[in-house]
Amino acid sequence: MNDFGNRLNRLFERARARGQPLTNEDIERLTNGRIRANHVWRLRQGRNHNPGLDTLQLLAGVFGVALDYFGGHDDEGDEEAIRRALAQPDLRALVVRLGTVQISPRDAVRLLKIVDVLLADADDPDVAASSNDLGLNHITSESAEVSCYVRSTDRWAAES
DSSP, X not given: OOHHHHHHHHHHHHHHHTTOOOOHHHHHHHTTTSSOHHHHHHHHHTSOOOOOHHHHHHHHHHHTOOGGGGGTOOHHHHHHHHHHHHTSHHHHXXXXXXXXXOOOHHXXXXXXXXXXXXXXXXXXXXXXXXXXXXXXXXEEEETTEEEEEETTTTEEEEEO
16 A cells, blocks of 8 residues: 555544544545545545545545645644643633634735744844745734734734
């Protein structure tokens, strides 16, 4: 069996361990027939080891994993990082706040870029250049205060 088939089977095992067992037929139903049960079977058996991007996106959505999981990224390290982050009250509050709204993939990428800029060394000239690439008029980070204005949407992206 190929690596893709192993990774896909691992997702089925995780679902079963969480008390939410899935079958190949369930995948067909959950994807509204866009992935047929027999195609899932072929993927799991390693008979088809080159699924299309649409199939990968649908499978990632069903199992709640990032698309890069199928490329070899290990979610277990992410889960540990998430547990550590949620142990911090301010980060937990941020996650709760973000969980109350639907964020578009574009806005999620912007938020990740903002976090990258905030975590980077502010004296680094490359960081200053990258903040302009984000479409930000300014970013300030002084103790707990962070504000940034997103020029392209004319609204506050984050305010604390």
